[in-house]
Amino acid sequence: MSPGAEAVAVTRATVSEKVSVPRTPWSRLRRDPAALVGLGVIAGVVCAALLAPLIAPADPAFQHPDGLSADGRPLPPGGRFLLGTDLLGRDLLSRLLYGARVSLLVGVVANGAAVGIGTLLGVTAGYVRGWVGVLFMRFLDLMMAFPALVLAIALAAILRPSLWIVALVIGLVNWVWVGRVVYGQTLSLAQQEFVEAARALGAGSGRVLARHLLPHLLPTLLVWGTLGISTTVLFEASLSFLGVGVRPPTPSWGGIINESQSYFLDAPWLVAFPGLAILFTSLSFNLVGEALRDALDPRRGARA
Amino acid sequence: MIRYLAGRLAQSCVVLVGVSLLTFLLLYVLPADPARMVAGRSANPDVVAAIRRELGLDRPLPERYAHYVSRLLRGDLGRSYVQKVDVADLVGSRLGATAQLMAAGIVFELLLGLPAGIAAAVRRGSAVDRLVMVAAFAGASAPQFAVGLLLLYVLSFRFGWFPLGGYGTWQHVVLPAVTLGLAGGGWYARVMRSALVEVLDQDYVRTGRAKGLTPRRVLFRHALQNALIPVVSMVGLDVGTFMGGVVVVESVFGWPGIGQLAWQAIQMVDVPVILGVVLTSALAILAGNLLADLCYPFLDPRVRYG
Numbered sequence A: 001m002s003p004g005a006e007a008v009a010v011t012r013a014t015v016s017e018k019v020s021v022p023r024t025p026w027s028r029l030r031r032d033p034a035a036l037v038g039l040g041v042i043a044g045v046v047c048a049a050l051l052a053p054l055i056a057p058a059d060p061a062f063q064h065p066d067g068l069s070a071d072g073r074p075l076p077p078g079g080r081f082l083l084g085t086d087l088l089g090r091d092l093l094s095r096l097l098y099g100a101r102v103s104l105l106v107g108v109v110a111n112g113a114a115v116g117i118g119t120l121l122g123v124t125a126g127y128v129r130g131w132v133g134v135l136f137m138r139f140l141d142l143m144m145a146f147p148a149l150v151l152a153i154a155l156a157a158i159l160r161p162s163l164w165i166v167a168l169v170i171g172l173v174n175w176v177w178v179g180r181v182v183y184g185q186t187l188s189l190a191q192q193e194f195v196e197a198a199r200a201l202g203a204g205s206g207r208v209l210a211r212h213l214l215p216h217l218l219p220t221l222l223v224w225g226t227l228g229i230s231t232t233v234l235f236e237a238s239l240s241f242l243g244v245g246v247r248p249p250t251p252s253w254g255g256i257i258n259e260s261q262s263y264f265l266d267a268p269w270l271v272a273f274p275g276l277a278i279l280f281t282s283l284s285f286n287l288v289g290e291a292l293r294d295a296l297d298p299r300r301g302a303r304a
Numbered sequence B: 001m002i003r004y005l006a007g008r009l010a011q012s013c014v015v016l017v018g019v020s021l022l023t024f025l026l027l028y029v030l031p032a033d034p035a036r037m038v039a040g041r042s043a044n045p046d047v048v049a050a051i052r053r054e055l056g057l058d059r060p061l062p063e064r065y066a067h068y069v070s071r072l073l074r075g076d077l078g079r080s081y082v083q084k085v086d087v088a089d090l091v092g093s094r095l096g097a098t099a100q101l102m103a104a105g106i107v108f109e110l111l112l113g114l115p116a117g118i119a120a121a122v123r124r125g126s127a128v129d130r131l132v133m134v135a136a137f138a139g140a141s142a143p144q145f146a147v148g149l150l151l152l153y154v155l156s157f158r159f160g161w162f163p164l165g166g167y168g169t170w171q172h173v174v175l176p177a178v179t180l181g182l183a184g185g186g187w188y189a190r191v192m193r194s195a196l197v198e199v200l201d202q203d204y205v206r207t208g209r210a211k212g213l214t215p216r217r218v219l220f221r222h223a224l225q226n227a228l229i230p231v232v233s234m235v236g237l238d239v240g241t242f243m244g245g246v247v248v249v250e251s252v253f254g255w256p257g258i259g260q261l262a263w264q265a266i267q268m269v270d271v272p273v274i275l276g277v278v279l280t281s282a283l284a285i286l287a288g289n290l291l292a293d294l295c296y297p298f299l300d301p302r303v304r305y306g
Helices: A003-015 A025-030 A033-055 A092-128 A130-145 A148-159 A163-174 A176-189 A193-200 A205-241 A253-263 A269-296 B002-029 B034-039 B045-054 B061-073 B087-122 B127-141 B144-158 B170-200 B203-210 B215-232 B235-253 B258-267 B271-299
Strands: none
Touching: A025 A269, A033 A092, A033 A269, A033 B127, A092 A130, A092 A163, A092 A176, A092 A205, A092 A253, A092 A269, A130 A176, A130 B002, A130 B271, A148 A163, A148 A205, A148 B235, A148 B258, A148 B271, A163 A176, A163 A205, A176 A205, A193 A205, A205 A253, A205 A269, A205 B127, A205 B144, A205 B235, A253 A269, A253 B144, A269 B127, A269 B144, B002 B061, B002 B271, B087 B127, B087 B170, B087 B215, B087 B235, B087 B258, B087 B271, B127 B170, B144 B170, B144 B235, B170 B215, B170 B235, B203 B215, B215 B271, B235 B258, B235 B271, B258 B271
8 A cells, every 4th residue: 555545544544433533522521431420420410309209208307207216216228218217217318319409409509609700700800901900819819818618607607598598608709710710711812813803893892792702711611610510519518517508407418417417326327328419419510520621622632 | 039929928918908808897797796795695785885885896997997907916816705715815726736637638638649640640541540530539529527427437436446536646637637638639639640641741751761761760750850849839728728628627526626616606606716717717828828839939940930
């Protein structure tokens, strides 16, 4: 075979489906087994949250008369109560399924708030620059010097929160990272020629921001919109564990562990199962977010 | 270098002023009335009014802020509503335990993260690499309170290897440090991996291999020395990431540090203590960040700050 023919063969091979580097983000994502598992888990948690009333074996608040042993201890996993019961004889599996609602709702809303605040402030500061940019950077330093969890605990403890306030508090202390990334990207985007061209054509600031800058920021926002949920789910669980998150009658994963804390040596399943639920949910958003980051960044798409 | 240092210090001072302003505003907007908290629940209105005057709560806001800052500068963080002692003494008596916990946490996360990251980078793309990376994410996603409780259950209660919480000997510090450092270990594994992967692609590494050095010598003498610098210089930043975990971990293990202090103060709405801990942590975080920034050019001669 002549060298030319070989080159053609190589080119064909590259073009053919088998050896090509996947081009669309979705096809890259599909090749990442960790991301697929993560997507599966997220789908499962979403189903659990949506279908909790249908699939839960019992009412999560019902204290079963046969839910405690003869001497008043919670029942271990197995038997009639698949994952065992808690200190009041309530079915743990049902409480976990309903707990998925709190976890997801607070996680998604809190992260939405964080991404929203971070984008708004980051884009504005990055576009206006000058003293606004300087002020923004110092404000980021200030926020980062505050211990986020301590601040959130203090706020949540004093505000006696509802689910929405918990989500808002978490968003308020978590927007910093998004703000930082968005600010940096806006700063470099705003100096590109296409922005200059848009301005030369008479587009106002609002139009440049909405029509020309935001579309370029979408991949970043998508990545943080996923990745950040991993943090906010953990954050909500920590607040509920410390007793300043979602209030007790509503089952939440961190709250279940908080209620069982004094009894965990006798009933470790009351810590293990909610702990695993938190771990898998947070980990899945983490894996999918990282895979999205790789998939959406063309330079990192073909990494070894 | 001197100019960079001065600039960085000035920046930190600006942030400190912001921190004092924000904590002051928090104190002001919080619904708990300080005078009533000091006087106690059943005090009569005259006493409350007298205390309000004494604390200067009847003065205009800017004057109160000036007063607040001047007290802070003298190291006076106010008095606890509940325990009726100086907050500075209260925080001071707890700082040692937290510092000890953090130091142990840093040791653990480095011991866990660096070797894992090196193993992943050397066998890039292998099953080991993928396993380490998923484990690193799992470490970052694991809820610390559940990890701590389960470690207590298995290692202390079942096997009896460690005490069931408390403070004192080196055995007491192991499980809290592991719990605190798990997430950081995952983070260091990822940073170590990407730093080493980058260095391993450099020309001087290829040269080293080409001239016949053993892979071990190339890795440890040439590649690692350069890859470790950016990683190790980040240790100062851990103060910030640990500060939140400290509250959870100290509450799980009954560790008598400032996290536990903050937690107890929050339940009592003991606002001066809460803000004292927030201020102290902010100071520690700023110092850690400054340390990280200053370490970098010293450790890596290629970095020059103008």
